Amino acid sequence: MAALVNLSHTRQALLSVAQPGLGAVLAVGGLPSLRVSLVGSIAAAAGFLAVFALNDVLDRRLDAAALWVGPGEVAGLDSDTAFERHPLARGDLSLRVSLAWVVALAALSAVLAYTLSPVCLLLFGAAVALEIVYCALRAVTPWKTVVSGVMVGLGGVAGWAAAAPLSWRALSVFGFLALWQIGGRNIASDLADVESDRSVGVTTVATVYGPAVAARAACVVGFATLASIVTLPMSGGMLSDLALVAGVFIVAWPGAKLWYCPTSDEAASYLEWVSLYPAAVLLVALLPTLFGVL
8 A cells, every 4th residue: 555655656646636726716716616626626636646656657667777776765855755766666566556556546537527527527638648748758858848837737727627617817827837847846856866867868857958957947937937926816916925925935945045056955855845836825815715814
């Protein structure tokens, strides 16, 4: 069971539920109905657990090769791992069990997504397809980071579609989450793993252009993420201001440290902080509903 928890990167997967959650809250201007909230949360959790596990299944050979280079762990707090990284590559899980886990979770997510809206199911299918494309490009181009951003952005749009009909306003959620994923998680994560990635031929911004360029690219896109806050349809300028203030501490300050110290350890620290930002923005968006003070 511990190996399955790690196969799905459970901590990050559950934290990622905030992404479609943010889309749903912004779509209705508050907390969605109890049905949408409960069914949507379960569907999102199952979907993210499936997609994170699918990544490890598709990358199992490269992950196994990378384990020969180093321990495959990061120093300090690692929200991506509960026990150990890459249990399939380590041999702690069989491929058959791993595939069964992915299929079962994906099927649960698909059924629940369809009950919310057929559009949600289509977006979930698109996200899975993009994950497969992303893994296929792992040794081809560093620009696969854009694919990763589009995939996460679609997750936010799926949350919107679960709570309300799609509109052009949903593009703001897509843009915010896509930028956050590219600069906050993908490029930073690759910089944290630059040595093992370089040794097995994985093509990333860090392995192609070097750690300094990767760090600055992550920071620039991170700052663009903060700028995109003003496009989100929040009720009242005070909410946007609060989200920006949170971003100063969660994104800008760790980003400044990464800019001046573009190391793998600093990138891992930046990743830990920035991973919290969609959840923080979701909390800000819910403040009027929770407290009725803004």
